[in-house]
Structure formats: structure tokens, C-alpha cells
Amino acid sequence: MQEIKGKAQVAELIRTQRATRQYSQQAVSEENIRTILNAGRRAQSSKNTQPWQFIVVRDRETLKQLAEGGMYAAHVPHAAFAIALVTSEAGRPNFDLGQAAAYLQLAAWDLGIGSCITWMHYPEKAKEVLHIPADLEFHVVLSFGYPAPQEHPQPPKRTVANPLMKWCIGNAGHRSPILLNDLWPLFVKHKVDSKTSGLPNNAFVGHLFFWCLLLLWYLLLLTTAQGATEK
Structure with missing residues (x-):
């Protein structure tokens, strides 16, 4: 991986990071594994609860058994190592996890190590493998390894920024709350495009729902006011 320098380092890592499912036979040093783990433990968490445990798996046979816990985990046995993400927050959205x-994967990519997130569809089987x-909640495995020479993942398709981002700028150039008067131009702007699917887009439906x-x-x-008048 080409060395990235300067202020754009993190942005470039995010831009170039891909899901890597084919790995070379090159081993990952324990020092690099510890660097990756250290990045993960420094991740933010609600009230700094740090509700995670990281289990590193390097044994090839264990990786094979772990792969049986997921429907799309065929790449896991070929990884240099995997990290099981375990949490005590059962039943809650795993935003912290x-x-x-993300920290683990970006830190790995900074070292030229690819990774792929894998869901454990059969968590009980996966739990049994790792005891x-x-x-505890266990659904996520990250596999890591240096990308194989034939691994050339295509850049993923991403929605362009403009439809996803909307800014409300006040007269002074600062962000300000959206007023009801400001919503009408947005409502008119998002019309049904009869030349395409003939269906309204998400923004149009959202604004229509708001006005309803x-x-x-x-x-x-009005009903409440009329009732009060009659009394």
C-alpha cells in the first residue's frame, strides 16, 4: 500500500478501504495485531462504557469452525487472523461496537492489511467455538490479512453527496433551524419525474408526509377550539 502523508491521511484511508476477502499467505506480526487492537479499544462509546471484548483468532482450524457460524463466511478460514467482537449489551443497537x-479496520488498512466484516447468522454455534x-452478545467477526495479488476489489458504488446532504444556512452564513416558510420551496422542488419510474422520490414523500x-x-x-367555544 502506498504511504499516505499529511492531513489527508484519514480521508484517504476511508476512500481507499475496501472489503478484502482474498488474502495472501503472508503472516501478520503480533506487533501489528496489537496496533490494530489498540485502535479498537480507543473507539468512542456511550458514557465511555467500552462495552466490548476483542477475541483474536489465529488458529486455522478454529477459523474454519468459526466460519460455520455465518452464511457468508467462506473467506474467514483463509484470513491471517480474525477478531470476534463480543458485547455485554444484548438486545441494544450496537452503535458503539x-x-x-471501523477503528479496527482503518487501523489495519493503515498498515496495508485488508479486512472484511462478517455476520454470524448462527451465534450459538459461533459462541460454542470460542467458549x-x-x-454475551456475539454476531460480528472481522477477518484480516494482506490482500492477495489477485485481489483487486472494484470501488463500491456510493450515492452522490448532494441528495444525501442538505444545509440550512442563515443570513449570516451560519447554520440555522429550518422554518416552515423554508420548506415550501423544498416541497415544490421534489416533483414526480414522469420520465423515469413515475414514482415520487424519498424527499418528495417525506415532505408530503410532513405537510399531511x-x-x-x-x-x-380547530376541533379543540370549537369544543371549548361550545362549552
Whole structure:
């Protein structure tokens, strides 16, 4: 991997990082594994609870058994090592765990080590392989390894930024709350394109839903006011 220098290092790592499922036979040093783990443990978490445990798996036979816990885990046995992400927050959205996973993967890519996230569809089987207690949550495995020479993943298709991002800029150039008067131009802008599918896009549907709710709220106020007048 070409060395990245300067302020753009993190941005370039994010731009070039790909899911790597084919690995070379080159071993990953323990020093590099510890560097990756250290990045994961420094991830942010709600109230700094750090609700994770990282289990490193390097044994080839164990990797094979672990792969049986996922429906799309055929690449796991060929990885140099894997990290099982275990959490005590059962039943809660694993946002914190997702941040840790991203830190682990970016730190690995900074060392030229590819990775791929894998879901354990059969968590009980996966727990049994690693002797993880039943009261802990285990669904995610990250596999790591230097990309194989034939591994040339295509850049993933990403939605362009403009439809995803909207800024509300005040008169002074600062961000400000969106006022009701500001929503009408947005509502008019997102029309049905009859030349394509003939269906409204998500923004149009969202604004239409908003105005329907606003109308219902207004009618509710009128009904309440009439009831108070009659009394």
C-alpha cells in the first residue's frame, strides 16, 4: 500500500478501504495485531462504557469452525487472523461496537492489511467455538490479512453527496433551524419525474408526509377550539 502523508491521511484511508476477502499467505506480526487492537479499544462509546471484548483468532482450524457460524463466511478460514467482537449489551443497537469495528479496520488498512466484516447468522454455534458465555452478545467477526495479488476489489458504488446532504444556512452564513416558510420551496422542488419510474422520490414523500401531519395538527386545533367555544 502506498504511504499516505499529511492531513489527508484519514480521508484517504476511508476512500481507499475496501472489503478484502482474498488474502495472501503472508503472516501478520503480533506487533501489528496489537496496533490494530489498540485502535479498537480507543473507539468512542456511550458514557465511555467500552462495552466490548476483542477475541483474536489465529488458529486455522478454529477459523474454519468459526466460519460455520455465518452464511457468508467462506473467506474467514483463509484470513491471517480474525477478531470476534463480543458485547455485554444484548438486545441494544450496537452503535458503539460499530465504531470499534471501523477503528479496527482503518487501523489495519493503515498498515496495508485488508479486512472484511462478517455476520454470524448462527451465534450459538459461533459462541460454542470460542467458549463465549451465553449471556454475551456475539454476531460480528472481522477477518484480516494482506490482500492477495489477485485481489483487486472494484470501488463500491456510493450515492452522490448532494441528495444525501442538505444545509440550512442563515443570513449570516451560519447554520440555522429550518422554518416552515423554508420548506415550501423544498416541497415544490421534489416533483414526480414522469420520465423515469413515475414514482415520487424519498424527499418528495417525506415532505408530503410532513405537510399531511401539519394539516392534521391544524384540524385538531380547530376541533379543540370549537369544543371549548361550545362549552
